[in-house]
Amino acid sequence: MDYDTVVVGAGPGGSTTARFAARNGARTLLLEKREEIGVPVRCGEGIAPRWLEMIDVPLEGDWIANRVRGAKIYSPNGNSLTIEDDNLGTEVGMVIHRDKLDQFLAKLAEDDGAEVRTGVTVTDLLWNGEDVCGVKIRDSNGKESEITCGVVVGADGFESQVGRWANLPTHRKPADMCGALQYTLIDLDIDPEYCEFYLAKGSKGAYIWSFPKSSDESNVGIGCMVSRVKNPGEIKVLLDQFIENHEHFSKGKCVDIQGGGVSLSEPLEKTAGAGVILVGDAARQIDSITGGGVANACLSGEVAGRIIGKATETRDYSKEAMQEYDMEWRKVMEDRLYHSYLAKTKLTEVEPESIDTVVKTMADVGVEEPTVAGILAVLEKHHPEILAEIGDLI
Template structure:
């Protein structure tokens, strides 16, 4: 049996930040990941904001930046587009499209440099909580392994088992989990250089389609759907989209990624005795746009700081760890409540209504755009939005 102060399960961005900040706080930390290669396969469109990286003190590195983004093109069902250009407006929520396979390793290496130990191809299979800590059963390189930790941080993604093993209420209804499918493609004929495209309406029931450029004619092309709003799979919708959308009709896929994206906001329970959950496992995904890298990394930082403090205190109780829940709610969860309301409103719109809103946006003037600012403009241009969202602002 191995022993450690803190065991982090999952080496994505949230897990690596948790491991790094736990180690920086002086605790002994081990991070395990079920994959042979950290960062592969990717399961997102790979977009992050410059402001988010700056807040997290992560210095941009050309090795993991595929392209720099300075425009966002919003496309309604009939093709009406709203172009948001940072030359005209301040775009606070865009920045880079990453190479996640390099970026995730970069964060894991930072954790290692801070003092964390890392074990790959190590799958957690069960967990038992005792009086003095948690014992986790794992398979390491196909062989059984047992690790005892004073605190476990679950960063094992949207299908997290760690939270369930600890009896935290992390289950999601079908209407709160996007089913996503994405191609990395070559031969994409994009409208604008350095521009993300987001396509709304019945092309992706319950979600939207996206094109995230990765340089020249390469891009991540994907979509997310809600299973309770369509009888087709996300993959079937993706095939139809790339066949019909002008930018992708001549493109070819070189990689396929599929997975779930939790869009219900922050889970109500993030802690219990000896345990925290973070990242996608904790619902740290923006309900409106489905992005979760920066928010997950933010949660990971907080988890690491609180875990290290608890180790120093010698108190691993739920009561002592509750500060994590409170900080995450303040720094992540409160804003997600607004975005969840906005998502519910957008789901109520028909294709015709989306077209009308796009037209109204093009007739509006604004000098700053963030998700919150977009919603404020939406309230101005749509009477229906005023009724449903007006109280949020």
């Protein structure tokens, strides 16, 4: 074998897998098709740093743009709820420069002994009978070659091909697709201490975020269930209307536009096979409520790297050995992901008036735990009729 593991894709999931695989003794090659890691950026750039801390990522460096104090959530009629970062159990606590974070994570992988190559596209898998045993690649000069290894890691993101090539069940329901559009606005005059979430008027299941990098710059974007819009242009109309109606954003100048699909589905039923595992968006480890996936990709990458290290010691990359990864990452986040998935499915059906009431109630009684379970507990006490509307599925 040329390497113990080849990791496909140097996003947060791939770099973290490579880092921990190398740290645990595996000869690791990390391949990225883009010439420059992390460029161009396609991300709202909001993350919760506590997840990164858990996997030993030092919280320092030029990838940190702004530490926020918390989040403000606005219901369709403008009721607002402020959640301080101390008990913000979900996704936002820091706004980052995503390109620099991806480069930083790749550098950490390199420091731990992984070999990193950019401008290399993986074009297919190599097979030894039923087992995956390497990859076919094409470099930036068009030269094709093959690399053999014990386990291939598909960390190739939302449009992952590794899972499909490996015959893992990667189908996704159209109803779980979210369309996202984001503007980077500058020349603003905003409070940089809070990220903001607006549950959009007039379209169930759409929400708008503002992740401020400073008092004059913010990523303002919209996520909208594709099944809820008649044509893709509608998403832009909703975002433009929102900005027009909010003076502190309408004064801004747009310097970047990003769009993309986010899969808000439940995680894949099977994320490992003989000689192959899937990490991050490729395994659909994305939070269906927030659309956040950077931290989850890192968390599952740590698990993957650990299991690959163990498999390398015993030279066992069989289906059974790789299955341990499938079991271990689920212990870390599967419950959380399923709760969010069920909540998202139900929330797209809830009337805006009920959301107004939920947000007002949470603001009135205070939020001890801003998780799906915490919200349900408040509703059970104060609005059992709304709980009956949304709670049964969750």
